Amino acid sequence: MGLTLTEDQIILRDMAKNFFAEKSPVERMRALRDARDETGFSRELWKEMGELGWIAIPFPEAVGGAGMGYAALGTVLTECGRVLAPQPFLSTVLLGGNAVLFGGSYALQHELLPGVCSGDRILSLAFQEHGRFAPYSVQTSATRNDASFTINGSKQFVLDGQVADQIVTVARTSGSPGERDGLSLFVVEAGAPGIAVERTVLVDGRNAARITYENVAVEADRVLGEIDGGADVLDPVFDRATVGLCSEILGSIEEAFERTLEYLKMREQFGVKIGTFQALRHRAADMFGELEFARSMVMDAQSAIDEERDDLAESASAAKARCSDVADLIGGEAIQMHGGIGMTDEEEIGLFFKRLKAAELTLGDANYHRDRFAGLRGY
Amino acid sequence: MSTISIEEFRQEVRSWIDETLPSDLRVGNRKDLPKKSLSKWLKALIERGWGAPDWPVEYGGGGLDRQQAAVLKSELKRVRAPFVKSFGITMLGPTLLEFGTEEQKREFLPPIARNEVKWCQGYSEPGAGSDLASLQTRAVRDGDEYIVTGQKIWTTGADVADWIFCLVRTDPDASKHEGISFLLFPMKQPGVEVSPLKLIDGSADFSQVFFDGVRAQAKHLIGPVNGGWTIAKRLLQHERSTDGGSEGGITNAPKETLVDVVKREVGVENGVLADAAMRQRLAEQEIEQRALRLTMRRAAEQARAGQTARDIGSLGKYRWANMVKEEQDIAMLAFGTRGLGWDGSGVESGQLDRTKAWLTTRADSIWGGTNEVQLNVIAKRVLQLPE
CATH class of the missing domain: 2.40.110.10 (Butyryl-CoA Dehydrogenase, subunit A, domain 2)
Incomplete structure (x- = not known):
């Protein structure tokens, strides 16, 4: 099994669908963007989601989580994607939260994760230093002096970093950029002396931070995982975050496709509905196929996590490779088929297009994941 | 038979196959099976009523219910046993069962089940x-x-x-x-x-x-x-349900996997294929295979769970056709000009099989409804676009 929703998951999905439709329709995301909202998402809504237990879904009960797994989380993320809700799932739960879960000591887990689950604490994972996703390509350094480390360097694309309480920072403790060995993870307080956080508003209306570290001191008990062995924490974190992001993409492509399909059925030119034109019908049929295939891959990758399958990494990369391509296809076709109106800021389809491009490029594009998949398959 | 449990039935099938199926036939429905051995096995299968396992006994079938027929099918598949596959069994039979008169069924079905009439x-x-x-x-x-x-x-x-x-x-x-x-x-x-x-x-x-x-x-x-058009379309559904998926028919499919071919022909340096574009394309092909398989399985799981699912029959046929063609396209690229040999000196038979498979598979996006027809069907029936 694993490719169908259970009854509980269907109930959860329907609850989430209603919740987001009522409280976070696409206009809400647009309003946050237009107001250049300092937070970038709705803290109030995030707290409500915490109360509903949705943030806690992937975390074990021992740290205040619900232990329900990624198929369940996926239903919420997909509905989130359907309305483009910019809630900090990726930054706080999938990246930062998972880094603490996989690498944190008992003390760190219990200090940080209950607040994550309740929606009170925002976390970020600062890993990226260049435009392209390359998780081991880290130059930012951490040097040891007795019981603490000193971090120097800079990061970009730190999702929701502008409001994070703690920034989990990937730094190099040995080796050189590109090497898997020699990375270490540190829980850095957002207000630590020497840290500078600047906000970048992204094309999809979401927010990320550019962070510079100048002799930022971190105590040794704030390390996640082993010194030099940070990649052992990062790998499972990125796999889970990738699958979570794919779940969100699924909702956005589904909605963008459905809106485009409705437009084909409604829009008239040359005296007929444009959905009667075979050139458009075939492309719509192809989009449908890609959407269904993407859905299968995402559900399979979710269950690969939940069932602790050996081919989790393969499934995650296969899913992201496909979802990235389909995000590009459906996003692009959605604009094209909406014609001139699709180019206007007023029409919401453009918001989907931009979000889909951002999601496509986040955590590795299709080429990156096909490349990784090939490596895992032995070629 | 209905009094025994499905697990007992499975055991019965398993032990019957063990006793009856010679080991030289456990290689799937290939064209080059030993003739004598094959005809003996098929005869035994037919005598058991398992040429047409789910047809009623009075028409020469095995009288199995759907669950039993599925068990039989999976057991035969498990040991890669050849089975009776004919247009009579896969296409005409089900159509006659649905549309034929009693007299027509009695006249035509038993000889089909016995594989006597082609x-x-x-x-x-x-x-x-x-x-x-x-x-x-x-x-x-x-x-x-x-x-x-x-x-x-x-x-x-x-x-x-x-x-x-x-x-x-x-x-x-x-x-x-x-x-x-x-x-x-x-x-x-x-x-x-x-x-x-x-x-x-x-x-x-x-x-x-x-x-x-x-x-x-x-x-x-x-x-x-x-009133033949309705029947004609129904029969095509039987055709699509037997193709467009993983069942496969009689093939001479090369035994070597595509990944093995590409690795050998293109070469691997430090565990990575020497041609980066080829590596991407091969990975995409493997991902597509995975996606098709998962989508078919998802539809089956949804049906079993009683959930409504979108009809993916045409989608499956369409994507399957593209996938098999792409497999041969990649193999042709991997072999380079070696794959161009057709006759005469230096043409190895395994190589020629690949080249022929590349040519044969061009038909997969044409028969049983061309790709374009499948897209029309999806646009109309599934997406309900206006006409």
């Missing part, structure tokens, strides 16, 4: 391919008979067939879908001429068939006169 399918015509309903072969009533005149094409096995199930026009004045009937008649009779069609892969399994004043008995018309 059938061929008279659908396509030179002027009626994707637009099948524009077919022109005429059948004119003459007393208790019809007289059939016209031409069919792409008729698999016409040269060896005993009978044909044939779409004929019985009312030339009606609109094109409404003047068609579904008629059965013998192939071995005056006025039938079969001319093999040689294809681009060198094979000649298909034929053109010419009918000139051929006789059919009026009682062998299935369903209502001029």
Whole structure:
């Protein structure tokens, strides 16, 4: 099994669908963007989601989580994607939260994760230093002096970093950029002396931070995982975050496709509905196929996590490779088929297009994941 | 049989197969199986009623319920046993069970179940391919008979067939879908001429068939006169349900996997294929295989769970066709000019099989509804786009 929703998951999905439709329709995301909202998402809504237990879904009960797994989380993320809700799932739960879960000591887990689950604490994972996703390509350094480390360097694309309480920072403790060995993870307080956080508003209306570290001191008990062995924490974190992001993409492509399909059925030119034109019908049929295939891959990758399958990494990369391509296809076709109106800021389809491009490029594009998949398959 | 549990039934099937199936046949439905051994096995299978396992016993079937038939199928598949596969069993039989009269069922089904009569399918015509309903072969009533005149094409096995199930026009004045009937008649009779069609892969399994004043008995018309189109479409569903997926038919598919071929031919340096673009393309092909398999499995799981699912029959056929073609395209690129040898010096048979498979698979996006027809079906039935 694993490719169908259970009854509980269907109930959860329907609850989430209603919740987001009522409280976070696409206009809400647009309003946050237009107001250049300092937070970038709705803290109030995030707290409500915490109360509903949705943030806690992937975390074990021992740290205040619900232990329900990624198929369940996926239903919420997909509905989130359907309305483009910019809630900090990726930054706080999938990246930062998972880094603490996989690498944190008992003390760190219990200090940080209950607040994550309740929606009170925002976390970020600062890993990226260049435009392209390359998780081991880290130059930012951490040097040891007795019981603490000193971090120097800079990061970009730190999702929701502008409001994070703690920034989990990937730094190099040995080796050189590109090497898997020699990375270490540190829980850095957002207000630590020497840290500078600047906000970048992204094309999809979401927010990320550019962070510079100048002799930022971190105590040794704030390390996640082993010194030099940070990649052992990062790998499972990125796999889970990738699958979570794919779940969100699924909702956005589904909605963008459905809106485009409705437009084909409604829009008239040359005296007929444009959905009667075979050139458009075939492309719509192809989009449908890609959407269904993407859905299968995402559900399979979710269950690969939940069932602790050996081919989790393969499934995650296969899913992201496909979802990235389909995000590009459906996003692009959605604009094209909406014609001139699709180019206007007023029409919401453009918001989907931009979000889909951002999601496509986040955590590795299709080429990156096909490349990784090939490596895992032995070629 | 209904009194035993499904697990008992599985055990029964398993031990019967163990006793009956010789080891040299446990390689799947290949063309090059040892003849004597194969015919003995198929005879045993047929005597057991398992040539047509889910047909009623009175028509020569095995009388298994759906669950038992599925168990039998999976057990046969598990040991890669050859099974009886004919147009009679996969296509005509289910159609007769649904639309035939009692008399027609008793006349035609038992010989099909016993694999005694070979059938061929008279659908396509030179002027009626994707637009099948524009077919022109005429059948004119003459007393208790019809007289059939016209031409069919792409008729698999016409040269060896005993009978044909044939779409004929019985009312030339009606609109094109409404003047068609579904008629059965013998192939071995005056006025039938079969001319093999040689294809681009060198094979000649298909034929053109010419009918000139051929006789059919009026009682062998299935369903209502001029009501053949519904039956024709239903039969195509049986065709699609047996293809377009993982079941596969009789093939000479090379045993080496695509990944092995590409690794060997392209070369691997430090665990990475030497051609980066090829590596991406191969990964994409493997991902596509995975996605197709998962999508088919998801549809089956949804059906089992009683959840409503979108119809993915046409999607599956379409993507499957593209996938098999892409596999051969990649192999051709990997072999380079070595794959171009056709005859004479230096042509290895394994290599030629690949080259032929590349040519043969061009048909996969054409038969059983072209890719374009499948996309039309998805647009209309699934997406409900206006026409």
